[in-house]
Amino acid sequence: MSKCYFCQGKTKIKNINVDFRWGDKLFVVENVPVEVCGQCGERYYSAEVSQKLDNLVKRGSIVQKPHQTLEVPVFNWQ
Numbered sequence: 001m002s003k004c005y006f007c008q009g010k011t012k013i014k015n016i017n018v019d020f021r022w023g024d025k026l027f028v029v030e031n032v033p034v035e036v037c038g039q040c041g042e043r044y045y046s047a048e049v050s051q052k053l054d055n056l057v058k059r060g061s062i063v064q065k066p067h068q069t070l071e072v073p074v075f076n077w078q
């Protein structure tokens with residue numbers, strides 16, 4: 001496909017689970033087609049994918065109900 005910007009490794013489209021924060025909430029979207037570098041693991045989100053992720057999270061359950069809700073343990077370092 002294309003080359004990694006950082007290490008020049010080959011990138012490949014993979015369906016991965018993407019987790020990210022929005023405000024104080026953590027979201028996980030499963031099976032997102034993301035271009036991943038086979039060498040360093042850098043992820044490249046296409047404009048289309050990041051826009052869809054954005055919409056999913058911003059409009060949340062209006063667009064699509066989450067099929068699962070996970071509890072995330074949060075620890076304090078100190």
Ligand SMILES: [Zn+2]
Binds near residue numbers: 004007038039040041
């Ligand atoms: Zn790379």
